Amino acid sequence: MRLDARAALQCHEYLHKSFAPACFDLTERAPDSAMMLELKRQGDIHEARVIENLMTKGLDVLVINKDQGEIEKELTTAEALINSTSQIIIGAWISSVCEEKIAELTGRPKLSDPDRVSRPDLLVRVGEGADGKPRWAPVDIKSHDPIEENKSSKIYLSTWDLLLPTQGVESTARLELEDASQLAHYHEHLRTLGLATDEGYVAIIGRDIEQIVWAKLAETALGLAGKGGDAGTDYLFKFDIAKQIVKAAQMRQQDPSLPPASQSALEGHAKFGCGACTFQIICDRELKAHDGGAGHVTLLAGVTKKAQAKYFPDITSIRELAATAGLPKPAEKLQIQAQAWVSKKAILIDPDKDFLIPEFDIEIDIDLENSLAAFQDNGLSEIEGKDRVYLYGYGVHDRTINKDWQSATFDSFADYSNTEEGEYQLLLKTWNFLKEEVASAEAAGKTIGIFHYSSHEKTWWRNFARNHEGKPGVPTLEEVEDFMNDHFEDLLDYSKLVALGTSGYGIKKLAPKAGFNWQVQDPGGALSLLKYKEAVDQSKTQEERDEAIAWLYSYNLDDVRATFAVRDYLRKLSF
Structure with a gap:
């Protein structure tokens, strides 16, 4: 099973339910929300505007016909990657058929990535390798500002007339990490096929449709002073976990007696969290039923998955959290939330402070x-x-x-x-x-x-x-x-x-x-x-x-x- 560029970002329980549907009652799947449909509509409008603008720049652009079938798209993509003189490919589709065609065109053994399917918005030709074959960098189109402040990272700002990252102006900042993760997926697929840049170049075209924001994945830092690694290695780690979840879910689909591949937990992420998920009603029911109806800790105000992992990784039940002694001090306020949930009584978070809402005539x-x-x-x-x-x-x-x-x-x-x-x-x-x-x-x-x-x-x-x-x-x-x-x-x-x-x-x-x-x-x-x-x-x-x-x-x-x-x-x- 090949996974797309969102897999490393998706909730593990989403993957679990998607690949082991027979193990769940999915009759209450939620339709796409009006907000997410509007978000998609606006994203499509922005992408069309970027491409329309791009086509006026006098560049050598090859457009993969989106109305073709998947096989035709993959074959056209392979030809474009190997034989075309194009500077930019729009709508590339890379999976097994494309990989086989690349092997045929290059006369070398098939290089396959059985775990990935890639559909980058654009591929930009950034030079040739020692083998004389083109090297490509993935570029996605996003309708938000793709740049985040970060003193440990670098970006390179280019324009359409100075397209390549080596022509860009260096700046201290980084790509939004979710964008970088999706781009890392495409880069890794291209690397497996021998068509990626050694430098790990990737890019985003954001709200400013005249600007290409380039970055090297290894220079896109995570954590304080970059101590959390870089976007490329972070993606590989998360994608590997996603693969393990999917594999376990597929095995459970065949044998429902196997243990769950994941467990539900409330996830507040706007695009990959519960509010945007088709399984939200189902998972909400599971979370409330957790531990005989005690409820899962992530139901509590302030208890995110990250907070749970940091302060009480072995506690999943609200009842257990309410009764546990010796928690680290930052977790004490979260424990009070659990105690209020269990007792069904309001509790002052700081009992030493007065609680008085001002009153007026x-x-x-x-x-x-x-x-x-x-x-x-x-x-x-x-x-x-x-x-x-x-x-x-x-x-x-x-x-x-x-x-x-x-x-x-x-x-x-x-x-x-x-x-x-x-x-x-x-x-x-x-x-x-x-x-x-x-x-x-x-x-x-x-x-x-x-x-x-x-x-x-x-x-x-x-x-x-x-x-x-x-x-x-x-x-x-x-x-x-x-x-x-x-x-x-x-x-x-x-x-x-x-x-x-x-x-x-x-x-x-x-x-x-x-x-x-x-x-x-x-x-x-x-x-x-x-x-x-x-x-x-x-x-x-x-x-x-x-x-x-x-x-x-x-x-x-x-x-x-x-x-x-x-x-x-x-x-x-x-x-």
């Missing part, structure tokens, strides 16, 4: 919706288009009249024009509204506080001051900072002082604890992304757009209500 809760939030919330940067605020919900609660938060009034400001002017007007209205509420409260001798959940709101108010600087009514950055320092309270900061027996501190994780549920079905960033697209899509009927807008209105105001409900719940806790 008038409390305002705010929550904004921005067009690309679904991607950002999941740490994804492969997104095209302008990010805009289009909806700002609020609730105003005068606690001098009625202490019950449900007596608050709720509404929102909205703009679905998808324009800079529309965002400016919306944020200006919200800014003026908040300023007026503060002034009115102070004039009446009442205290006032503005609650939000996470730093998201503050970021956007700073953006308002920067992005719309000089427009009528827009505050300076200093005015924004002063106003937020005086009146804003981040409820997330208070939530994190308490272990609540939840799998995270997101508002949608905590709201059920407070007995609050959203009125819309499937509330969350992924569906809000789809609804926003419908709301601004002029090709939709007015009825369809109105339905999407109504959904977003309800969803956003329930986000606001949720912060009220969670705050009320936290205030009533006793320890």
